[in-house]
Amino acid sequence: MSEDEAKGLQSAFRRKLLMGMAALPAIGLLPRPSLADVPTSVVNTTGLAVTDTEVTVGILHSATGTMAISETGSIESEKLAIEQINAAGGVLGRKIKFIQEDGASDWPTFAEKAKKLLVNDKVAAIMGCWTSASRKAVLPVVEQYNGMLYYPTFYEGLEQSKNVIYTGQEATQQILAGLNWVNKEKGAKSFFFIGSDYIWPRTSNKIARKHVENVLKGKVVGEEYYPLGNTQFNSVINKIKLTKPDVIFTDVVGGSNVAFYKQLKAAGIDLSKQTLLTISVTEDEIDGIGGENIAGAYACMKYFQSLDNPNNKAFVAAFKKMWGEKTVIGDVTQAAYLGPWLWKLTVEKAGSFDVDKVAAASPGVEFKGAPEGYVRIHENHHLWSKTRVGRAKLDGQFELVYETADLVEPDPFPKGYQ
Amino acid sequence: MFGDYSIGDLGSIFVMQGFAGLILFSVYVLMALGLAIIFGQMGVINMAHGEFMILGAYVTWMTSNVFQAYLPGLFAGYFFLAMILAFIASGALGMLVEWALIRHLYKRPLDTLLATWGLSLILQQAYRSVFGAREVGVELPQWMLGSLHVTDSIEVPINGIFVMCLTVLITLAVAYIMYKSRWGRQVRAVVQNRVMAGAVGINTEKVDRYTFALGCGIAGVAGSAFTMIGSTGPTSGQLYIVDTFLVVVFGGAASLLGTIASAFSISQTQSTLEFFMSGSMAKVLTLLAVVGILMLRPQGLFALKVRK
Numbered sequence: 001m002s003e004d005e006a007k008g009l010q011s012a013f014r015r016k017l018l019m020g021m022a023a024l025p026a027i028g029l030l031p032r033p034s035l036a037d038v039p040t041s042v043v044n045t046t047g048l049a050v051t052d053t054e055v056t057v058g059i060l061h062s063a064t065g066t067m068a069i070s071e072t073g074s075i076e077s078e079k080l081a082i083e084q085i086n087a088a089g090g091v092l093g094r095k096i097k098f099i100q101e102d103g104a105s106d107w108p109t110f111a112e113k114a115k116k117l118l119v120n121d122k123v124a125a126i127m128g129c130w131t132s133a134s135r136k137a138v139l140p141v142v143e144q145y146n147g148m149l150y151y152p153t154f155y156e157g158l159e160q161s162k163n164v165i166y167t168g169q170e171a172t173q174q175i176l177a178g179l180n181w182v183n184k185e186k187g188a189k190s191f192f193f194i195g196s197d198y199i200w201p202r203t204s205n206k207i208a209r210k211h212v213e214n215v216l217k218g219k220v221v222g223e224e225y226y227p228l229g230n231t232q233f234n235s236v237i238n239k240i241k242l243t244k245p246d247v248i249f250t251d252v253v254g255g256s257n258v259a260f261y262k263q264l265k266a267a268g269i270d271l272s273k274q275t276l277l278t279i280s281v282t283e284d285e286i287d288g289i290g291g292e293n294i295a296g297a298y299a300c301m302k303y304f305q306s307l308d309n310p311n312n313k314a315f316v317a318a319f320k321k322m323w324g325e326k327t328v329i330g331d332v333t334q335a336a337y338l339g340p341w342l343w344k345l346t347v348e349k350a351g352s353f354d355v356d357k358v359a360a361a362s363p364g365v366e367f368k369g370a371p372e373g374y375v376r377i378h379e380n381h382h383l384w385s386k387t388r389v390g391r392a393k394l395d396g397q398f399e400l401v402y403e404t405a406d407l408v409e410p411d412p413f414p415k416g417y418q
Numbered sequence: 419m420f421g422d423y424s425i426g427d428l429g430s431i432f433v434m435q436g437f438a439g440l441i442l443f444s445v446y447v448l449m450a451l452g453l454a455i456i457f458g459q460m461g462v463i464n465m466a467h468g469e470f471m472i473l474g475a476y477v478t479w480m481t482s483n484v485f486q487a488y489l490p491g492l493f494a495g496y497f498f499l500a501m502i503l504a505f506i507a508s509g510a511l512g513m514l515v516e517w518a519l520i521r522h523l524y525k526r527p528l529d530t531l532l533a534t535w536g537l538s539l540i541l542q543q544a545y546r547s548v549f550g551a552r553e554v555g556v557e558l559p560q561w562m563l564g565s566l567h568v569t570d571s572i573e574v575p576i577n578g579i580f581v582m583c584l585t586v587l588i589t590l591a592v593a594y595i596m597y598k599s600r601w602g603r604q605v606r607a608v609v610q611n612r613v614m615a616g617a618v619g620i621n622t623e624k625v626d627r628y629t630f631a632l633g634c635g636i637a638g639v640a641g642s643a644f645t646m647i648g649s650t651g652p653t654s655g656q657l658y659i660v661d662t663f664l665v666v667v668f669g670g671a672a673s674l675l676g677t678i679a680s681a682f683s684i685s686q687t688q689s690t691l692e693f694f695m696s697g698s699m700a701k702v703l704t705l706l707a708v709v710g711i712l713m714l715r716p717q718g719l720f721a722l723k724v725r726k
Contacts (some may be wrong), residue, residue, distance in 0.1 A: 064543060066653040068551035197698040217425040223658045226697035232445065234438030234578075235692035235700075241571070242431045255657050258553065258649030266575035266647075268565035288553025288649050292563070 043092055043352045046146075049122040050353050055094045057082070057340070058101060058117035060128030060138070067106025069254070071130045074152050075100070076323050078127045079341035084318065091344045092353070099123065100115065107137040111413055115139040118145040124353045125150060127339040130332070132156060132199055140273035146355050150339030154279070154331050156203035157412040162359045165342060166382045168335040169302050171204045172414045174279055177387035178300025179211050181402050182247050186275050189218040192245035194260075195234055195253060197225035201251035204279060207417045208249060214416070219244050226252070231259040237267045248276040257285050261293045271296030277389075283396060284328025291396040303334040303372040304390045304398040315371035328386060328396065334371050341367055342377065374407070382410030430571035439689035441578035444585040445647070446681035448640045449658050451592055454677040456633035457666055459596070459609050461527050462520055464474045465534040467662055468655025469541035473511060474504030474641030475650040476549060479556045486557065494559040501584075501642045508519065508638025509631040516630040521623065524612075538655070547650040553633040553651035562646065577646040584643055588636060593674060595632070605629050609672075668708050670718030679719050684708065 019280055040052050049056035059078050061071040082096045090096060099121050101113040102307040110129065117123045118141065125148040129135040132155050142149045142163040149164045157170035182188040191212050192294030195201025205223060212218045221243040224236050233256075240248060252260050257280065264271075276297040283305050286294060305316060305328060315337065319329055342365060350361035363379045375386045449471065456464045464470075481500035485493050515537065523530045562580060565573040596602040607615040608622050616622045641655075648654065669680030684704060691700035712718070 004618075063551070064546065066656065068546060069553055069651055069653070072551045224696050227701055230697060230701075231644075231657050232442050232689075234441055234575075235435065235689050236697060238431055238434045238438060239693065241434070242427065255553070255649035255651060255654050258555075259647055262577075262647055263575070265563060266577050267563055268567070268573035268575070284552065286555075288555050288651060290555035290557060292557070 001324075003082050030176070030179055038092060039350070041326070044354065045352070046354050047122060048353050048355075050094065050124060051093055052200045054097050055091055055353060056097045056099060056121060056123050057343070058114075058121065058126040058128065059098050060101050060103055060110065060113055060117065060126050061130060061135075062103045062105040063100075064102055066254070067103075067105040067130055067134075069288075070284065070332070071103075073327075073330060074127075074130060074336035076327070077319065077328040077329070077333045077337035078340055080319055080322050081337045084338055091347050092351075097346075098342070098347055103128070103134055104247055107131075107133050110134040111137040111141050114141045114147070114149075115145065115284040118142065118147040124347075124355075125343045125358075127152075127336065129345075130334065133162075135159075148343070148355050148358055150343060152336035152339060154335070156200045157386065157414065158203065158418075160380050160382075160412050162381075163355070164340070165362060165377065165380060166410075166412075167334060167342065169385060169408075170382055170410055171200075171207050171414045172411050172417060173385065173408045174301055174383075174387060175208050176211055177404050177408060178277055178279070178298075178389055179208060179216065179249075181300075181389050182275060182277055183216045183218065184299070185402070186246065188246035188275060189216075190221045190243075190245045191218060191247050191249050192240050192243060193223040193249050195225050195238075195250065196228050196230075196253045196256055198228060201225065201253070201280075204251050207251075207414065209255075210417045218246075226256060227254065227384070228254060230256050233260045233263045233347045234267065237264055237269065240269070241267070246275060250276065250311055251280045252278075255288075257281060258288045261297075263290045265293045281392070282332065283328040283398070284330035284333065286304070286396040287328055291392065291394045293387070294392045295394045297392045298391065298401070299398060300387065300389050301331040302385045303331045304388065304400060305329045306397045306399065307372065307388075308400075309371075309373060311369050311373070312371040326338075338367060338370055338375065338383070341369065342375075346377075347373050376407070378410050379413055380410060382412060384409060427571065430569065433572050433687065434574075435693055437574055437578065439686050441575070441581060442685035442689050443682050444582045445644070446665050446685050447589060447678055448585045448643060449637075449662045450669075450677050450681055451588060452633040452635070452637035452640065452665050453662050454669070454674060455592065455596070455632075455636070456630060457663075458672045458674070458677070459605055459630055459634075460524075460633075461609070462630070463527065463531040463534065465531060465659065466538035466541060466655075467637055468657070468659040469538045469545075470508045470512065470637035470655075471644065471658060472545065472628075472650065472652070472655040473508050473541070473639030474501075474638030475645050475654065476545065476554075477504040477507045477638070478642040478645050479554050480648055482557050483549075489560075494561060497559065497562065504638040504642035505635040506638075509635030509642070511633040512628055512634025515634075516627045520630060521626060524599060524626070535649070538659075539597065542655070544654050549652065551652060553649050553654070556645040556650055558646060580646065581643055584639075585676050588639065589674075589678065592636070596674060601625075601628075618650065664705075668712065668718055670720040673708070673718075674719040676718055676720030683719075 007353045042303050044050040061075045063069050086095045103110040127150045129138055129151050130153050152167050154168040154174050194207045209220050281299050345363050346358050346365045350357040362377045367375050387404050387408050389402040391401050453467050456462050478500040485496040565575045604620045604625050608625050665681045669676030688704045
């Protein structure tokens with residue numbers, strides 16, 4: 001899509017949004033005109049890129065390189081959120097302008113670009129990073145130059161920073177409810193873990209193993225890791241056939257995912273009979289895997305595109321309008337959408353763009369218009385959120401089969417699970 | 419680890435594991451054949467091999483879309499046409515690349531490494547711009563999914579059998595072309611002594627161009643076939659490139675038989691080890707073994723005896 005076309009679409013979208021504003025569920029988010037009168041010298045005491053009419057934020061994701069597959073959705077939803085916030089009056093009466101930098105799937109580049117955004121562009125916040133590796137590269141930079149990072153991906157936990165808001169779930173939040181559900185619903189006692197070989201699957205499986213063994217009193221009959229990008233899974237599929245676990249629990253990522261599910265299906269493992277619980281497959285991944293290869297599998301995360309609530313319907317419609325009818329929205333894409341909104345709400349609560357005040361005001365900030373439903377920022381800068389289990393259908397969407405009754409507390413340093 | 423299982427269970431698992439090894443073997447041979455021609459016969463280090471494969475995969479994806487939209491009745495057979503189109507597309511691109519890039523570098527083989535690596539980056543970004551950054555899902559006809567039910571516990575994946583048959587066919591075809599046909603003799607003559615081959619009347623430029631195109635075309639077919647077992651995205655080609663070079667180098671660059679032998683030994687080692695330990699450890703041990711053997715035998719498993 002050309003720049004002009006994109007602009008045309010966006011302004012058409014803006015008109016539509018204004019017209020539909022009355023129906024928007026996020027009534028609490030309507031602009032408060034009085035805020036616009038606050039002078040810049042008051043709301044910006046640390047030299048950020050804030051003028052009387054504009055505030056600049058950064059978007060830092062991989063638009064090129066191997067991670068572009070995953071990060072494209074996050075870029076798209078962050079731009080949508082910014083567009084919507086501007087249409088609703090901006091932040092403290094100021095329109096958001098964004099500078100997009102490309103991390104190019106390279107972790108040092110992420111750090112360098114983060115530094116550029118904070119030091120040269122003086123952005124008030126960065127929406128960005130995807131892999132834990134990129135976040136770990138950027139973390140010292142945002143801490144040193146005192147920036148604010150909104151990080152969208154579900155991740156392994158074991159981290160907390162004044163300068164980061166984690167809008168995805170940490171591992172215990174995502175995993176435990178799902179394991180409890182298969183245990184209760186399917187009577188699952190034996191589990192086979194298979195993951196890609198890096199920090200997130202290994203940490204997640206460590207937590208899952210403790211939970212299975214200590215809480216559910218079940219057994220882990222196999223735990224296997226394959227290098228990132230591995231395309232041959234026949235051996236491990238044979239091991240799964242030999243050990244006959246009640247549940248296959250997977251956190252395989254990237255291109256390997258496609259290979260794994262295609263080969264699982266080819267080996268005659270029928271996911272309508274064999275329970276499989278994944279924490280790494282969203283609607284985005286199913287696009288590549290093919291619905292017919294994964295139908296029947298269960299995924300455990302906080303958001304599915306098919307969620308039936310007014311917020312989500314409006315979000316999905318707006319997203320498709322902006323980015324095309326065929327695009328799908330996965331868990332992380334939704335979490336990325338929360339970033340700009342949470343930042344806006346926090347800034348307005350703090351009455352200031354200053355990073356220290358935003359960081360201090362973050363705990364307790366609520367977002368009632370979230371597509372996943374109500375969320376709230378915890379003292380540890382993660383989100384309170386519900387965990388859901390969905391069943392993959394042929395058309396690549398998930399059907400919601402379970403959600404926790406209450407919000408699950410984020411616990412990035414879980415006791416008894418390390 | 420086998421204490422808890424019955425003899426019958428174990429027996430069928432070993433049969434299945436044998437199949438897994440054979441499938442891996444076929445996959446390795448299929449992806450390495452194109453490179454064996456380009457690297458083995460021409461001495462060009464083609465780092466863009468994976469991207470030529472993915473071009474084949476994208477062609478398959480487009481063919482399946484066209485058939486779904488316009489010829490749903492013939493969908494069951496689209497895959498064969500897709501493979502032919504993949505061969506033509508990758509071969510044509512190969513021919514273009516040879517003309518524009520490679521032919522200037524025959525005297526500087528190490529520079530081909532850099533040039534084709536650059537080419538691979540360009541192609542990746544081109545795929546990303548044209549097809550989008552996300553992976554695409556290639557829909558397969560119903561008969562290619564699922565498995566043959568041999569006994570209750572032995573099930574053989576149909577796509578595995580398909581890859582095996584395809585590998586045998588293409589290997590035979592390549593062997594025939596390289597060792598029995600007149601053109602194959604010309605190729606080998608050019609490789610061994612370019613000046614002399616030119617002097618006896620062989621059009622060396624043409625031979626080079628078609629050899630390179632053949633290698634790329636076979637890569638395209640391999641990419642097409644791999645849509646059954648793997649992912650199709652702008653960077654998916656990178657998943658194959660390391661294994662491909664490993665197979666070709668380990669086998670002894672200039673020998674087709676060597677490529678097959680090395681694919682067999684690497685795949686069997688890998689799949690056997692995978693069964694007894696974790697996938698990552700199996701890979702590490704396989705690579706260590708390959709490094710060890712290459713230290714003792716730098717020319718690879720099979721090497722042509724050439725008078726220097």
